[in-house]
Amino acid sequence: MTQSPPQPTVAIAGGGLAGLAAACALADSGFRVTLFERRPYLGGRASSYEHPGTGEIVDNCQHVLFRVCTNLVEFYRRIGVEQQIRWYDEMTFIEPSGRASVMHASPLPAPLHTMPSFLRFPFLDATDKLAIARAMIPLTLTTQPDTGDSFAQWLQRHGQTQHAIDRFWKPILISALSEELDLISVPYAAQVVRESMKTPAARHMGVPTIPLTELYNAAGDYIRARGGELQFRSAVTEFQPETSQVCVQLAQRQQAFDYLVLALPFDGLDSILPDVPESARLHEMLSHFECAPITGIHLWFDRQISDLDHAVLLDRTIQWMFHKSRLQPMRSGSVSAEQVGSYVELVVSASKSLIDKSRAEIVDLAVPELREFFPAARGASLIKSTVIKEVHATYSPRPGIDAYRAATQTAWPRVFLAGDWTATGWPATMEGAVRSGYLAAEALARAAGVTPAKFLVADLPASGLMRLFG
Numbered sequence: 429m430t431q432s433p434p435q436p437t438v439a440i441a442g443g444g445l446a447g448l449a450a451a452c453a454l455a456d457s458g459f460r461v462t463l464f465e466r467r468p469y470l471g472g473r474a475s476s477y478e479h480p481g482t483g484e485i486v487d488n489c490q491h492v493l494f495r496v497c498t499n500l501v502e503f504y505r506r507i508g509v510e511q512q513i514r515w516y517d518e519m520t521f522i523e524p525s526g527r528a529s530v531m532h533a534s535p536l537p538a539p540l541h542t543m544p545s546f547l548r549f550p551f552l553d554a555t556d557k558l559a560i561a562r563a564m565i566p567l568t569l570t571t572q573p574d575t576g577d578s579f580a581q582w583l584q585r586h587g588q589t590q591h592a593i594d595r596f597w598k599p600i601l602i603s604a605l606s607e608e609l610d611l612i613s614v615p616y617a618a619q620v621v622r623e624s625m626k627t628p629a630a631r632h633m634g635v636p637t638i639p640l641t642e643l644y645n646a647a648g649d650y651i652r653a654r655g656g657e658l659q660f661r662s663a664v665t666e667f668q669p670e671t672s673q674v675c676v677q678l679a680q681r682q683q684a685f686d687y688l689v690l691a692l693p694f695d696g697l698d699s700i701l702p703d704v705p706e707s708a709r710l711h712e713m714l715s716h717f718e719c720a721p722i723t724g725i726h727l728w729f730d731r732q733i734s735d736l737d738h739a740v741l742l743d744r745t746i747q748w749m750f751h752k753s754r755l756q757p758m759r760s761g762s763v764s765a766e767q768v769g770s771y772v773e774l775v776v777s778a779s780k781s782l783i784d785k786s787r788a789e790i791v792d793l794a795v796p797e798l799r800e801f802f803p804a805a806r807g808a809s810l811i812k813s814t815v816i817k818e819v820h821a822t823y824s825p826r827p828g829i830d831a832y833r834a835a836t837q838t839a840w841p842r843v844f845l846a847g848d849w850t851a852t853g854w855p856a857t858m859e860g861a862v863r864s865g866y867l868a869a870e871a872l873a874r875a876a877g878v879t880p881a882k883f884l885v886a887d888l889p890a891s892g893l894m895r896l897f898g
């Protein structure tokens with residue numbers, strides 16, 4: 429009787445999107461996966477938990493995706509949660525007066541599909557719109573090099589009005605890249621614009637209808653169903669790469685594996701690198717990264733404050749409203765969303781101005797602002813609230829940073845890197861994290877001689893006139 433060869437073993441450090449994507453792909457390809465997660469739950473920076481102060485299950489912050497996130501969408505399909513994403517093809521912009529304008533697609537071909545609604549926006553005048561249209565041409569149709577300039581400098585050079593900057597570029601790019609325009613590199617901004625214009629479906633926004641950890645628990649089930657194992661409250665503290673294996677050090681024990689994927693945030697990786705000369709280059713690269721904060725303000729009102737599911741908010745500190753009691757039907761039980769009060773989350777990206785404020789100060793700032801946008805909130809009583817400051821939300825996409833984003837291969841043939849900060853060509857997003865996980869899985873499978881080793885899926889194809897520009 430012939431014995432089948434032993435299953436190659438893989439340790440994955442980190443149960444965020446990057447680690448989960450790598451683990452699912454490898455578990456599906458015949459590897460025996462053990463995932464170590466420091467916390468007691470999955471999802472990493474995209475997770476939910478029972479908030480002690482309010483007794484509610486809250487997402488650490490609202491997470492959205494777009495149809496251009498093809499690997500994330502494929503990951504949702506793979507783990508069987510694609511039906512838990514609700515897609516929207518309209519985006520509502522609201523001014524503090526309460527006036528709302530809706531961006532939606534027309535029958536015109538890409539990249540002109542949103543032009544009719546853009547031209548009707550009352551919060552931009554003709555000079556603003558002309559300036560934006562002029563800047564959109566190079567951003568949409570050409571690739572922009574990183575010259576060291578910030579996107580704010582680029583906008584100045586391209587004759588943008590203050591209104592165009594404040595009411596168009598800031599709402600779109602600060603929320604997409606979680607950083608101020610004067611710290612965003614030009615290629616990152618151009619990528620956001622170009623990707624969202626390549627085809628009308630590209631800007632359809634997806635919102636999970638269940639809490640984030642519930643969504644990503646499906647990935648845990650997927651791994652277990654393929655013989656894999658998840659170990660919670662298990663921080664990897666060190667690893668020793670050897671010729672024929674990698675030893676992974678946990679608090680009280682050591683375990684040997686054939687391969688290791690380090691799917692950790694950049695600020696978590698630095699401390700576990702082994703004290704050997706090969707680590708020097710990675711230490712040096714990691715030292716160039718800085719964090720950008722995002723703050724979520726969670727408010728529960730005694731009545732409905734709006735019939736919108738979400739909206740972009742202009743000219744104030746709060747930037748987005750997500751109407752969680754409408755977005756997550758389980759919150760209203762058997763009664764309709766209209767019959768229960770409103771639970772809203774307000775999101776402030778690049779929220780440096782809020783970091784030193786107390787939670788009470790932030791709520792005191794946010795509620796009057798919210799009432800400017802939504803008149804129905806003026807008569808509603810605030811029942812409870814909480815503020816979640818994610819100080820290490822994403823890496824700051826500064827000019828020059830791409831030179832320091834590490835490839836998945838390391839100096840050690842059995843050790844691979846993943847994480848939203850690695851060299852994926854995408855900013856710090858769930859899509860970037862899943863791409864990094866799939867890239868690590870591809871490289872590891874190739875190293876183990878397992879073929880075909882292809883997990884990344886194709887980008888959304890361009891349509892209309894965008895096909896002429898690749």
Ligand SMILES: Cc1cc2nc3c(=O)[nH]c(=O)nc-3n(C[C@H](O)[C@H](O)[C@H](O)COP(=O)(O)OP(=O)(O)OC[C@H]3O[C@@H](n4cnc5c(N)ncnc54)[C@H](O)[C@@H]3O)c2cc1C
Pocket residue numbers: 441442443444445446447464465466467470471472473474488489490491492493662663664665691692693696700722723818820821822846847848849856857858859860861
């Ligand atoms: C507030 C906020 C809002 C965001 N909004 C969006 C959005 O709307 N859309 C979007 O696409 N992206 C958004 N992002 C970004 C997105 O969440 C991240 O890019 C993505 O989740 C990163 O995944 P990751 O796996 O690379 O890292 P992480 O999610 O950080 O995962 C790393 C995991 O490793 C674990 N870990 C750390 N050290 C160890 C160790 N030594 N041993 C074992 N485990 C360890 C951590 O606990 C964590 O679970 C947001 C992020 C934040 C914080």
